[in-house]
Amino acid sequence: MLNHIKQSEYAGYLNLELSIDTSTSFSSIALSNKGKVIEELTWDAKRNHSVELSPAIWSIMDQAKLKPSNLKSVFIAKGPGGFSSLRVGMSFAKAMSLTLRIPLVSIGTLDIEINPYVPDKMPVFAMIKASAKSVYSINNLDGGNSVKVMNVDEIINKTTSQTIFCGEAMSVIGTELVSKLGNLAIVKEYNPPTRKASILAALAYEKFMEFGGEDIDKLEPVYISGAQYESATRQMKSKVKNQ
Structure with missing residues (x-):
């Protein structure tokens, strides 16, 4: 159930934001207005972030009868987190920011x-x-x-x-x-999920009001070190060396 706001009213809000957290297997997304959540979804994506993130976002936007053009900013959790999961969320957020020409703001997981x-x-x-x-x-x-x-x-x-x-x-x-x-x-909270995109939305909106959007070219996720990360790093270094 949407939080006490009629669906037909959402598009009239001037500061609609999309929040994305794919730091770990437990993912969370939210739509908010000035940092106050109007729709939120949290689920266990396991290792399927690349398959499940986009449909989940379009689903909550459809429920709220919103289009991407209604968004005014994108908020992203930047880690620490898993290499693949973080990369999916960050790539999606950057693509939305560039395509819609709207600010991108990051918050540490x-x-x-x-x-x-x-x-x-x-x-x-x-x-x-x-x-x-x-x-x-x-x-x-x-x-x-x-x-x-x-x-x-x-x-x-x-x-x-x-x-x-x-x-x-x-x-x-x-x-x-x-x-x-x-x-x-x-x-507190032995069992995940322990994070909510509504918290991300509130923190990012506060940061945006103080500092504005971030430089997309300089924004990078903070990866948890591990075999997957080290393997990807070696591959990237090898590509650069061979260019």
């Missing part, structure tokens, strides 16, 4: 994860799985400005007071954190 729990009086750590033994993490203690790679032991050693832990990595390490930290660990 961990910023989306941590946002529902800040500001808070206690420390908050948002995490996404980086490898079998490590996570990408940001926290509210340093303003969320520094993405770090940490393993579980490092997290435990740094936790000296009651702390909120959130993000998709909780499905992997949440139980262990509680087991080893006891009451010091407050784990």
Whole structure:
């Protein structure tokens, strides 16, 4: 059900935005007006982002009786995230921005994860799985400005007071954190999806109002390192070398 706004009224809004988050297997998209969501869809795309993203976007636009020409900006989650999944979302967002000549604004995936729990009086750590033994993490203690790679032991050693832990990595390490930290660990949402495109929309609109759109040529996703990423990097370097 659409959020208390008649479908026929959507096209009359002057600041309609499309938000896209394909950082991990769990994808989320939203239509919003000035950062306030009017339609949202979240699903487990597994590894089918390239097949499922476009139909999902056209579906929610059809439900709202909107056309691409109604959009005034595009918002994208830039990672950290999976190589293939992030690339699909970023490529689609850039194509929409270039084709429609509308601004593109990016937000870090961990910023989306941590946002529902800040500001808070206690420390908050948002995490996404980086490898079998490590996570990408940001926290509210340093303003969320520094993405770090940490393993579980490092997290435990740094936790000296009651702390909120959130993000998709909780499905992997949440139980262990509680087991080893006891009451010091407050784990939010063990099971994904843990991100919503509505949060992306709100953060990106705020950023857009302050800084405007971004340079598409300079905007790149932040990939989670891994075999797939390293293989693709070697192939790209080889192509450049042979040109």
